[in-house]
Amino acid sequence: MNSENNTKKREKKDTELPLFSYESVLAATNNFSAVNKLGEGGFGPVYKGKLLRGQEIAVKMLSKRSGQGIEEFRNETILIAKLQHKNLVRLLGCCIERDEKILIYEYMPNKSLDFHLFDPIKKKMLGWETRIHIIEGIAQGLLYLHQYSRLRIIHRDLKPSNILLDSEMKPKISDFGMARIVGGNETQANTKRIVGTYGYMSPEYAIKGLYSIKSDVFSFGVLLLEIVIGRKNTDFSNSDSLNLLSYVWELWRNGQSLELTDSTTGNPSSTSILSRFINIGLLCVQESSIDRPTMVDVVSFISNEYAPIPIPKPPAFRIDRNTTVVNVENCSRNNITVSIMEAR
Structure with missing residues (x-):
């Protein structure tokens, strides 16, 4: 149990990002509704969501089938948290709960x-x-x-x-x-x-x-x-x-x-x-x-x-x-x- 808590503390320190609760992510994506699914890659599925204050977001989930996905997750959060430029996608926060690894981005309406x-x-x-x-x-x-x-x-x-x-x-x-x-x-x-x-x-x-x-x-x-x-x-x-x-x-x-x-x-x-x-x-x-x-x-x-x-x-x-x-x-x-x- 202590090991799990230490891991979460280390991840929280590493990300230097706002942490979203799993419940808030569920609410934003309507329980990860298929209607809100934007696509899926090797990392996992991506969903469109909307925060309570009305801001649209893109929610990127780490697939449990991704062999090294946790390292990729840490890589992305550590890097993007330190990068600020108008031509880089903005990472708004992350969620590390219930064995889930989730990244929350600004939503791009015109896709890729x-x-x-x-x-x-x-x-x-x-x-x-x-x-x-x-x-x-x-x-x-x-x-x-x-x-x-x-x-x-x-x-x-x-x-x-x-x-x-x-x-x-x-x-x-x-x-x-x-x-x-x-x-x-x-x-x-x-x-x-x-x-x-x-x-x-x-x-x-x-x-x-x-x-x-x-x-x-x-x-x-x-x-x-x-x-x-x-x-x-x-x-x-x-x-x-x-x-x-x-x-x-x-x-x-x-x-x-x-x-x-x-x-x-x-x-x-x-x-x-x-x-x-x-x-x-x-x-x-x-x-x-x-x-x-x-x-x-x-x-x-x-x-x-x-x-x-x-x-x-x-x-x-x-x-x-x-x-x-x-x-x-x-x-x-x-x-x-x-x-x-x-x-x-």
């Missing part, structure tokens, strides 16, 4: 980016200007994590489903269960357990377990190109291209950038803007992490249209006519896995 981006009807809400603002917001949030937060954070699972959209379609990075803290002067670490989502992992991480701020930059580059083109990176199984990166690279280097525009976005104000964003995306997904820009550079490229941009080298995971740069069969295909936070 992938809900819109890859749907032939809903993607029409994402005009060119909206997509640019979403890219800018994600870049600012990632810059904060890498450069300006009290802790240097590597997210490790940046993808459209982890980008939530508020009522004004402004993006917020979510899901820090796989994130890692590195020391103030550190930019790289390694792990024996590869986690993340196939299609967004950098080659050095997927194959060697090396992760760094440049791993997040790679994921951001994939995400940027998906937003601009309107297609998933892995949605090329029936084409000559291995993935979106290979497809974009071939057209871009042949001066055919206009063919890459998502027809539902409307035309950008100038073709140079489209080409510039594709150039930035390709810089981020270069095979070598050394060649990729930092998020400081990326934000500068995005915000200053007159800043010169380097010519990118070929991207990772591409297939040319005579060469396969990276054999993707050697890469992890984990869609949802969990890591344990280790402060370094």
